Structure formats: C-alpha cells, structure tokens
Amino acid sequence: MIDLRFSDGELERQRDHITEFIREQVDAAGADGVVLGLSGGIDSTLTGYLAVEALGSENVHGLVLPATVSSEGNMSDAELVARDLEISYDVIEIEPIVDSLLSVYPEAEGDREAVGNARARVRGVLNYLVANHESRLVLGTGNRSEAAVGYFTKYGDGAVDCHPIGNLYKGQVRQLARHVGVPEELAAKTATAELWADQTDEDELGISYETLDDILATHIDGPLSVAATARLLEVDEETVERVRGMYERSGHKRDVPPAPDPLE
Numbered sequence: 001m002i003d004l005r006f007s008d009g010e011l012e013r014q015r016d017h018i019t020e021f022i023r024e025q026v027d028a029a030g031a032d033g034v035v036l037g038l039s040g041g042i043d044s045t046l047t048g049y050l051a052v053e054a055l056g057s058e059n060v061h062g063l064v065l066p067a068t069v070s071s072e073g074n075m076s077d078a079e080l081v082a083r084d085l086e087i088s089y090d091v092i093e094i095e096p097i098v099d100s101l102l103s104v105y106p107e108a109e110g111d112r113e114a115v116g117n118a119r120a121r122v123r124g125v126l127n128y129l130v131a132n133h134e135s136r137l138v139l140g141t142g143n144r145s146e147a148a149v150g151y152f153t154k155y156g157d158g159a160v161d162c163h164p165i166g167n168l169y170k171g172q173v174r175q176l177a178r179h180v181g182v183p184e185e186l187a188a189k190t191a192t193a194e195l196w197a198d199q200t201d202e203d204e205l206g207i208s209y210e211t212l213d214d215i216l217a218t219h220i221d222g223p224l225s226v227a228a229t230a231r232l233l234e235v236d237e238e239t240v241e242r243v244r245g246m247y248e249r250s251g252h253k254r255d256v257p258p259a260p261d262p263l264e
C-alpha cells in the first residue's frame with residue numbers, strides 16, 4: 001500500500017482550489033449557480049458541500065431522484081444533506097420516466113445494465129432541465145478513480161458541465177469530505193451506484209478502492225511499469241493488468257466523440 005492521504009495543509013489547499021474552480025466555472029459561463037444530483041453518497045455530498053462553500057446556499061439547487069431500487073436510507077441522507085446545507089431541492093421519482101421509456105421499447109425490459117444506465121441518463125435529463133430553466137451549470141460528482149476505469153454511465157452521470165472532484169482518488173474524496181465537515185456516517189458509507197438492487201462499486205469492479213487507487217496512482221497516472229507496480233504494492237501482475245485494461249477500454253468515455261478527418 002502507498003499513502004495517498006493529503007496532509008492537513010494539502011487538504012486546505014484542495015478545498016480552496018476546488019471552491020475557486022467552481023466559482024471560476026460559474027463566472028466564466030455567466031451562470032446563476034449550479035444544480036447537482038444528491039444521492040446520499042459521498043461523491044455528491046462532498047461536491048454539494050464544496051459548491052455551497054464556493055457559491056453560497058442560494059446558488060446551489062439539489063435534485064434527489066429516487067428510483068425503485070434506491071434505498072430509503074440513501075434517499076433520506078440525500079435530503080438530510082440538502083437541509084443541512086440549506087439549499088433548495090426537489091424530490092422527483094424517476095421510475096415513471098424509466099417505465100415510459102420501456103413502454104416504447106419493451107425489448108430492454110429486464111436488461112439490468114441497460115435499464116440501470118437509463119436511470120442514470122434520466123437523471124441527467126432532469127439535471128439539464130433545471131440547468132436550462134434556471135441558467136445554472138450541472139456539477140458533476142465523478143472522481144478520478146471512477147473516471148479512470150470508466151465506472152460511470154456515458155451521458156448519464158457523465159453528462160455534466162464540470163468535475164470539481166475529478167482529480168481526487170476515492171480515498172481522498174473520503175478524506176476531504178471529513179475535513180470539510182461531512183458527517184462520519186456519510187463519509188464512511190459503502191459506495192454504490194444504486195442502478196440495480198444490491199449493487200456496490202467494489203463488488204462490480206472486482207477490486208477494493210484502496211487497491212484501485214494505489215494502482216492508478218502508481219501505474220496509470222504514475223510512471224511505474226506493470227511489474228514494478230505489482231512489486232511495490234504486493235499485488236498480482238494480473239490485477240494491475242486488469243486495471244490497465246479497464247482504463248484502456250473506457251477511453252471512449254473520457255474523449256470527445258470522434259469524427260473522420262476532413263478529406264484532403
């Protein structure tokens with residue numbers, strides 16, 4: 001294991017850096033604040049806290065968007081975060097919208113991944129409905145660990161205007177959350193996309209965030225080879241190769257969609 005934790009000084013610098021980034025993004029767009037989806041999970045909770053620090057409560061709008069597979073605990077935590085932050089928020093049930101999609105394309109019914117990703121995309125549509133109507137930016141909540149392995153829905157939770165915590169590994173997200181005052185029960189929660197019942201990030205990815213963060217920092221974002229990374233972290237080379245494979249296969253999600261070069 002390597003130590004990716006920030007020092008106290010670095011935590012304060014990250015906090016200033018990210019809040020400044022949010023203000024700059026809003027100012028540059030001439031927007032009237034931001035909207036973000038609140039899931040009760042740590043990524044959206046931290047992003048909400050930093051947005052309120054950056055812009056003030058009156059300029060942050062939260063959307064709590066339960067599906068039938070959402071746990072009551074997460075949805076009540078999402079509302080708790082909105083109330084603690086004193087931001088305006090709406091609770092909108094998304095399942096009728098997902099059902100209406102399946103009513104026109106019933107072939108996808110029962111396809112867990114397709115329907116789960118549709119839930120994430122319906123949330124993206126609602127975020128932009130509010131953003132358009134209220135002249136706001138949509139804040140993304142993705143972190144570096146998810147982005148690097150493509151663990152997000154293309155044009156779902158990936159459909160956003162900026163990624164304030166996009167340079168933090170998952171462990172650093174938890175550390176910064178604790179530093180800015182997110183309650184421990186939220187900071188310590190198991191990460192879940194909640195796109196289907198009983199889903200957890202670590203089960204689906206097949207690796208702990210602790211190991212994933214270390215491999216990303218050492219091999220994908222750092223200079224060490226597969227073999228050197230495996231030696232340093234005392235993990236199998238196959239584990240490092242697997243992360244490298246996820247990184248390479250998900251490049252299309254991080255890039256602008258390509259078009260052919262102009263004819264010469």
Ligand SMILES: Nc1ncnc2c1ncn2[C@@H]1O[C@H](COP(=O)(O)OP(=O)(O)OC[C@H]2O[C@@H]([n+]3cccc(C(=O)O)c3)[C@H](O)[C@@H]2O)[C@@H](O)[C@H]1O
Pocket residue numbers: 113117120146150151152153154155156157192193195201204249252
């Ligand atoms: N090489 C390529 N070049 C260009 N496009 C390519 C492509 N390969 C697939 N595609 C396109 O991408 C699509 C697949 O990508 P996508 O639709 O995203 O679907 P996919 O990556 O299969 O699924 C999303 C994954 O992210 C997870 N997730 C989603 C949302 C939130 C969270 C969370 O924890 O926060 C996690 C979810 O559990 C699942 O494991 C294909 O249907 C195809 O349209």
Ligand SMILES: Nc1ncnc2c1ncn2[C@@H]1O[C@H](COP(=O)(O)OP(=O)(O)OP(=O)(O)O)[C@@H](O)[C@H]1O
Pocket residue numbers: 036037038039040041042043044045063064065066067070123141146157190191192193194201
């Ligand atoms: N029920 C929901 N209501 C509103 N937004 C949601 C909901 N579920 C997911 N989202 C949005 O999708 C984003 C991606 O989900 P993801 O699970 O990665 O993040 P999280 O729930 O904030 O944190 P964690 O990864 O620790 O569970 C959330 O941060 C949130 O913005």
Ligand SMILES: [Mg+2]
Pocket residue numbers: 039041042191192193194
């Ligand atoms: Mg979640």
